[in-house]
Amino acid sequence: MSILDLFKRRTSAPVARERLQVLLAYERRSRGQPDLVSILREEILAVIAKHVQIDQDYLQVSMDRGETMSTLEIDIQIPNKSAVPLAMAG
């Protein structure tokens, strides 16, 4: 076992703690009601749907919930036009 290993051993618990804090904060907040990122996702898609028909096969939504910052990425392909990637942080 090297000194590096010892160091690694010490650092995994704080990572676990930080991951859990972020996750549980989100899960507690969103219990029963959707969180801001989900609301934005729904509303943005609704606005797009007013103008073009959204083909679910050409829609990818990804989120990354962070402690102080979350990202929401909506990647949607609109037929006969170029794909319009919308990326926003919220």
Next chain:
Amino acid sequence: MGKVVVVTSGKGGVGKTTSTAALGAAVAKTGKKVALVDFDVGLRNLDLIMGAERRVVFDLVNVIQGTAKLSQALIRDKRVETLFLLPASQTRDKDALTEEGVGEVIEKLRSVFDYVFCDSPAGIERGAQLAMRFADEAVIVTNPEVSSVRDSDRIIGLLDARTMRAEHGEHIAKHVLVTRYDAARAARGEMLSIDDVLEILSVPLLGIIPESQDVLRASNLGSPVTLSEPLNAAAKAYLESARRLEGEDLPVVVPFERKGFLDRLLGRRAA
């Protein structure tokens, strides 16, 4: 057509989720397309073990209920290109999964992926039965301990009776994966031996995963142990088990601990 493998146990907390992540990642690293499906509705954890908990948008129940497409719900692993996760839902409604819905999802996954690993919830109820329903093979996770082996036996009974394959008179391949094996305790005769477990269950052995701090550290970091620390003993055991699952004929070496000096001096006997 891909293979559907259920990771099951009956008893809770024996290492199903850990094993699903470690085996799935090990297979995906060889370039195979792998999907991990969390069936633990209401108590999902595979996302956490995979380090994808912040990226969950949709889940298995959304796909079954038609609010999301399968392609939208699958989360691609950030480390291994060919590895995907389908999270379970956190709903408290245990009936959110329908057999028909699960069947459709599994068939779609089977047509796209080389391997589909289903992480079963504990118990022998509906959730566990749905997780195994469409499986071609089963990895039965067992700790070398009486209640775990007993529950494994019940699960084997279910696999032979309640799966689609069993109902159609087809064979469902079964493998025992012994986890949390403590070589020191085994040497002192405080744990069921591997031979005992295999003789009682009469199912071939997929591998023996040692009890290891590395596993805990990997789950703290949100990475399957086979990805984060592939050279550690537990990771190596998982990597070899994955190769056996793919059909390679690798001998299993029982982790071995030399009797301690004190043990020999005192001539300690089995518990």
